[in-house]
Amino acid sequence: MATNNSETITLNDDIEKTGQTPKQVPDPEPEVERRPSAGSVDSSDPYCCSLAPEDDPKQLPAWRKWLAVIVISTSSLCATFASSVAAFTETGLAQDLHTVHEVTILSISLYVLGLGIGPLVMGPLSELYGRNIIYRISYVLFFAFTWPTAFPPDMATYLVFRFITGLCGSAFLSVAGGSVSDLFDNHTVATPMAVYTISPFIGPVVGPLIGGYVFIVQNTDWRWCYRVLLIWQFVQIILLYTCVPETYVPVILKHKARKLRKAESEKYYAPIEVQKHSLFRMIMFSVYTPFKLLFFDRMALLLDMWSALLLGILYLAFQAFPIIFEEVHGFNVQSTGLAFLGIGVGMVIALASQPYWNWVFRREAEKNNGHPPPEVRLLIAQVGGVLAPIGLFIMAFTTYKHVHWIGPIIGSIPFGTGTCFIFTGVFTYLVTAYRPIAASAMAANSAMRSTFAAVFPLFAAQMYHRLGTVGATALLAGLTTLMAPLPFIFYKIGARLRANSRFAAA
Template sequence: MDSKISESLPANAEKQRQQTLPSDVEKQQLRGADVEKAPSVHPSAKTIDAFRVELDASEDPKQLPTLRKWAIVIVISVSALCTAFASSCASFTEDGIARDLHTVREVAILSISLFVEGLGMGPLVTGPLSELYGRNIIYRVSYFLFFVFTWPVAFPPNIATFLVFRFITGFCSSAFLSVAGGSVSDLFENRKVASPMAIYTISPFLGPILGPLVSGFICQNVDWRWVYRVLLIWQFAMLSLLILIVPETYEPVLLKRKAAKLRKTTGDNKYWAPLDKRDKSISRSILESIYVPFELLLYDRMALLLDIWTALLLGILYLAFQAFPIIFEGKHGFSMQQTGLSFIGIGVGMIIAVGCQPLWNRYNARVRKRYNGNPPPEAGLVVGQVGGILAPIGLFWLAFTTYRGVPWIVPIIASVPFGTGIVFIFTSVFTYLVVAYRPIAASAMASNSALRSTFAAVFPLFAGQMYDRLGTVGATALLAGLTTLMAPLPFIYYRIGHRLRQQSRFAVKT
């Protein structure tokens, strides 16, 4: 989930474009070249850029009709929703898997953990590949593999095959939680990107909530394998829409294609695009995408603590897939499908958070005006301050209303502020990491994704033992206490973040 979103802001795309600009030596060579001005060049280009291609207005993805742009956003968002759904739809299949594949429930729970771990590792590869080959080919190939490798999951001969392909499908589908957000920023100007970005951002959060809701209904009424058969049908529909509706939107790749076309049609090999000057191999890019995020975690305490905060929250969210059946089936006698419906409270909270986006947009506009259009990164932490308060309130409320004598609706209502707080916190931290670590924004988001996925993979594995030993009140209160310990972070960084950035090896100093 993450992640997400690591390419989802224009700042990251701008960073990528700057990295692919020609070097100083190349500029000197171009200055000495005797070239004629080409008609396809931007009017303001100088002689040294005479053969550097630019997109015409008709070729700019931002100039697409508004209806077409929203159709693309919806297809991408629903594809991301399907990916996140696949991570949690296994939550009610464990008993059937343990019975039919001759294993124990604890091993069956790995179906969630391995998929989520694949989601965390995938962006380390898909991110660099998308910078070189574009977003669209990554979408189509990854989603095709996601679809193909789900078949062994839906029809597994044994538990080993099932678990291996759960990891592989998570790895293949990760592009929609890391690369896809960049397409949204490709399509809309900065002043108009907030609303479509909010639609995309909520998809990876609603997916894990939709998973147990659907699988609860399926597993109670038919064989557990139908969960993955339904997933296959959804995947095929989204793959078809991706091929038919979503075009390439990544500007450096569009420029590279245009330059290649001009070279072919004119016979003049002088036409070039920034990606043609790229001197970094794809293998080096992948190695850097793996190395730099972990270097950031090791040497930057500010980024590490923010990453731990979001990782803790995602871990708690995935732990809920094991905890809610204990709370609602054990305490209130819910059926499997009724327990799936109990996740609606978290989903409602997330939708409320997205509904607050216009209010935050107005607040951000006032902040930009106060700082003459250049607010410090810490200004975005106000959203996290609100979320940091709401999340532990929701968990404490949930903890002390899990008694059998309390009406079942009360703990479900308690999960609403927790869902709202999660979205506020993630939005705030993602924005801060991209802005405060602008030179390595992609790596900052990759480090966050890796840590989040690790927590989300591990937490469900000890949920049963923790709730057996501490009880529903004690275990949930423990989780609430952990989120309370992390809640001061946005307040502290809001006050001293500027000073901490001056000491950082990676953060911007302004």
């Protein structure tokens, strides 16, 4: 699963006058790194539409903005819930569609792969057509293409549509962060952004909880997992159409210009209407720039690998937990689903701590005259880098059969908290440190995370059966321990590395 904010938080306040996004930092390669566009806009032209207070999404009532954030976040949660709920349909799939367990695991891997690829296309489309049309069309398609996975005629059809639904659901991992930053200014955006950011990571935890307990898949048909998903998707579509306004200022101005042309004069226009965009070039930019960043910037590569490793471990748990709790401790499917509560509790604790981190970042901003360096964002990742391996080591050494089953669940709590802290720190650092190409930096992170999340479940069962529950979990803990020094190192030398980078903001 993946989160890819199309715009940086700090740039959205600057498009209020003309609907254009100015360059905040000199672009190291202007002819390549800036999204291709042409055309000029005279902001003094009386027929050029500008943003009035009544048009500004930041001026909406607080309850209206929070309602939109909650709907967007629950839509994102539903999209990632769909990725993990499939883990509790594998036995039924293998029986009804006459296949083997190893093939059914692909239902998770292909869906997550779609979540990772989709943002490369959804981001550019949202910059031309706005947020809402992407939300609504993608979610209608998400709903429509889920039907073949609920009632598949064969395994090939099921797997193909799992990949397609992943692509459709990815809109909320690529565009939604931009909507949140459209609605709130820089001083108030941290908490709503934290609510949105955590939603796609709670989704994979909610999947096993509902799939294992509420659906009671031992006693009902596995298709009920997807039937309830369809009901949830239908409700989200209604909420998206009724509760989420358009927030992308260039498109708001385009709608305003159309109304003025009908009511007053054909001379009115919006800045985005006179800019010449090549959708093909924008998509190609969105595709190749993230990989250039991974190949040529080691700091971005290491941070992306770190977050990818954690998401891979999270998705690996969907295969590892049944081994730990069913084979070792004798749980049934319902109880195994509830075992994911520990990770969920850890993530909720991380979200509850957001006011403290807001205070920390405000204090750092005051120390730096209101302009703290991007490395300040790594403070939260430092705490997460310590908590995540501690949680995994606790889980590893409490998976013995003679140890009470509550041990690994308790260990999963600091792992869940640490994972959220790491994701929050890495995401905000990438957005601020690589501001000239922030969307591409997040797309690179999304692509790598999705790759790890797709691959890890495929070898989880073999690894746990070969190394044992203790050895396999300890191996994962050791890998996260090796990565834990990264936020401490980059906090010290990040400024120097950015100064020498061809992509980062110096």
